[in-house]
Amino acid sequence: GAVVSQHPSRVICKSGTSVKIECRSLDFQATTMFWYRQFPKKSLMLMATSNEGSKATYEQGVEKDKFLINHASLTLSTLTVTSAHPEDSSFYICSARDYRGSDTEAFFGQGTRLTVV
Amino acid sequence: GQNIDQPTEMTATEGAIVQINCTYQTSGFNGLFWYQQHAGEAPTFLSYNVLDGLEEKGRFSSFLSRSKGYSYLLLKELQMKDSASYLCAVTDSNYQLIWGAGTKLIIKP
Numbered sequence: 194g195a196v197v198s199q200h201p202s203r204v205i206c207k208s209g210t211s212v213k214i215e216c217r218s219l220d221f222q223a224t225t226m227f228w229y230r231q232f233p234k235k236s237l238m239l240m241a242t243s244n245e246g247s248k249a250t251y252e253q254g255v256e257k258d259k260f261l262i263n264h265a266s267l268t269l270s271t272l273t274v275t276s277a278h279p280e281d282s283s284f285y286i287c288s289a290r291d292y293r294g295s296d297t298e299a300f301f302g303q304g305t306r307l308t309v310v
Numbered sequence: 311g312q313n314i315d316q317p318t319e320m321t322a323t324e325g326a327i328v329q330i331n332c333t334y335q336t337s338g339f340n341g342l343f344w345y346q347q348h349a350g351e352a353p354t355f356l357s358y359n360v361l362d363g364l365e366e367k368g369r370f371s372s373f374l375s376r377s378k379g380y381s382y383l384l385l386k387e388l389q390m391k392d393s394a395s396y397l398c399a400v401t402d403s404n405y406q407l408i409w410g411a412g413t414k415l416i417i418k419p
Contacts, residue, residue: 199352227407235411236397236409236410236411236412237353237397237409239406239407239409242406284350286352286353288407299343299355299407300355301352301353301354301355302352303351303352304350304351304352306350
């Protein structure tokens with residue numbers, strides 16, 4: 194299957210700093226990318242959907258000024274957690290889909306474990 | 311509202327067969343996915359059903375009945391490495407993935 198690369202896999206940062214997470218589709222063009230957050234022992238929670246070249250659509254309750262999403266190209270989307278606080282510590286996962294093809298499977302990145310201290 | 315139900319936890323024995331059920335009520339339907347997720351890792355794709363019936367892939371099979379809003383994932387010849395959470399997800403009319411809470415499968419020797 195297709196490969197989505199997410200970087201970094203783990204990051205520890207200090208409160209008040211910003212962290213950028215990258216999500217790249219390596220062998221296909223991702224017209225749409227999704228960012229999820231997962232708390233321990235909980236299911237995936239969709240944070241936002243981004244389409245290449247347009248603004249991201251955020252789910253209710255997700256602060257768009259805190260979680261900045263940029264989908265500047267068909268192979269790269271970034272999530273920036275601004276002014277991070279300990280409660281932002283979580284597992285963040287991106288996934289990508291190419292709606293132009295017949296395959297609608299969502300390919301996932303490896304996930305990023307963010308710890309804010 | 312949109313809702314996907316699956317059991318929270320199941321236990322099975324190594325070498326046995328287990329069936330994980332998933333029922334859904336969503337605004338439209340464009341396919342149902344099963345994913346496997348080991349603790350601390352991202353989900354990995356297992357199966358995709360968009361038409362009624364059974365899809366078999368090695369030890370794993372997935373069944374769909376759209377009229378009943380029902381799917382199951384069947385795992386045969388269980389191995390210890392199958393211990394994981396199994397997530398059911400439905401693509402709605404807007405092609406958004408709606409996730410179930412996941413079923414934690416515990417395999418005992």
